[in-house]
Amino acid sequence: MxxxxxxxxxxxxxxxxxxxxxxxxxxxxxxxxxxxxxxxxxxxxxxxxxxxxxxxxxxxxxxxxxxxxxxxxxxxxxxxxxxxxxxxxxxRHHHHLICTKCGASEDISYCDVELLEEMVIRKSKSFSAINQHSLEFYGICDKCSKK
Amino acid sequence: MxxxxxxxxxxxxxxxxxxxxxxxxxxxxxxxxxxxxxxxxxxxxxxxxxxxxxxxxxxxxxxxxxxxxxxxxxxxxxxxxxxxxxxxxxxRHHHHLICTKCGASEDISYCDVELLEEMVIRKSKSFSAINQHSLEFYGICDKCSKK
DNA sequence: AAATTATTTGCAAATAATTTGCATTTAGTT
DNA sequence: AACTAAATGCAAATTATTTGCAAATAATTT
Missing domain, CATH: 1.10.10.10 (Winged helix-like DNA-binding domain superfamily/Winged helix DNA-binding domain)
Incomplete structure (x- = not known):
């Protein structure tokens, strides 16, 4: 292997x-x-x-x-x-939690966007397919908060 | 009013x-x-x-x-x-479905990210708060597909 | 394994996107 | 109306990315 x-x-x-x-x-x-x-x-x-x-x-x-x-x-x-x-x-495919101050990031792998995606495409009037998506969360990490 | x-x-x-x-x-x-x-x-x-x-x-x-x-x-x-x-x-607060070719966009208002957000912050080891998030879907709109 | 050819690369210059310094103007005081 | 801190315009600087073209190289053919 x-x-x-x-x-x-x-x-x-x-x-x-x-x-x-x-x-x-x-x-x-x-x-x-x-x-x-x-x-x-x-x-x-x-x-x-x-x-x-x-x-x-x-x-x-x-x-x-x-x-x-x-x-x-x-x-x-x-x-x-x-x-x-x-x-x-x-x-695997995942999303992120990002510090807008220092740029540190944590992976988030438990958000199932694919389900949402189906709904989005079903409801859309002018799109027939989705190729990609983004889902990111932004905050200030604990390290930067202390400063 | x-x-x-x-x-x-x-x-x-x-x-x-x-x-x-x-x-x-x-x-x-x-x-x-x-x-x-x-x-x-x-x-x-x-x-x-x-x-x-x-x-x-x-x-x-x-x-x-x-x-x-x-x-x-x-x-x-x-x-x-x-x-x-x-x-x-x-x-209200919403997300988008965006054509990566022409930049056309549709609003999506029925995705409840706030729920996910709570879970994300609960599970994080190095962040204590989330200020913002992004959730966008990308595809080619029907107009651009036809060309 | 050398010759061939279409891709890819490096370099320099061009373009696009954004930021900064500084003198002047303006909004909100007093 | 005078004052002052904040905001603006303009020019120049920086940062981010793209492009043209000759030289180099990967994959193919001989």
């Missing part, structure tokens, strides 16, 4: 998604896989220590987003954060 | 929130009040026909956001959209 994060498997997946398995893409996915919380484009760039050009990171973020491989999370800063959408070990 | 959108009342409210009732603020709130859907900063600026400087609009968006008068909605474009948070006639 191989690790989900195994390089060969990621390469295969990239090809399945219709992309070449370049080192830039492996890096980006690797960085996101390692991170416990969603990262900004800048944070991804920083973690690659100058090995990948920012433009390349942005282009790939867009490409991976289009394929639904990664999804944006709004941290209420003025840029998006991203996380892997695909299920990994012990990590 | 005066209209909610009445100028004098808005001025009073601005003062209550700790702000001077300037024409820039009245304009911004007026524009948002008239709009059936959340507007980007640029859209707000455009609707004021050069009468208010962009910097002033941005400064006020921030100020009104801080007071919870307006709230940001993520349209998955790369800038925020805003709408009035305060209840108006026939307009």
């Amino acid at each position: 191989g690790k989900v994060g195994n390089k060969g498997q990621i390469k295969e997946r990239l090809r399945t998604w219709g992309y070449k398995a370049t080192s830039a893409r492996l890096s980006i996915l690797g960085v996101l896989e390692k991170s416990p919380s969603p990262l900004s484009a800048q944070a991804i760039i920083d973690r690659m220590k100058g090995e990948v050009d920012p433009a390349t990171v942005y282009r790939n973020i867009k490409a991976l987003r289009d394929k639904g491989v990664i999804r944006p999370i709004d941290f209420r800063h003025n840029h998006a954060h991203y996380e892997l959408e695909t299920d990994r070990e012990k990590k | 005066g209209k909610v959108g009445n100028k004098g009342q808005i001025k009073e409210r601005l003062r209550t929130w700790g702000y001077k009732a300037t024409s820039a603020r009245l304009s911004i709130l007026g524009v948002l009040e008239k709009s059936p859907s959340p507007l980007s900063a640029q859209a707000i600026i455009d609707r004021m026909k050069g009468e208010v400087d962009p910097a002033t609009v941005y400064r006020n968006i921030k100020a009104l956001r801080d007071k919870g008068v307006i709230r940001p909605i993520d349209f998955r474009h790369n800038h925020a959209h805003y709408e009035l948070e305060t209840d108006r006639e026939k307009k």
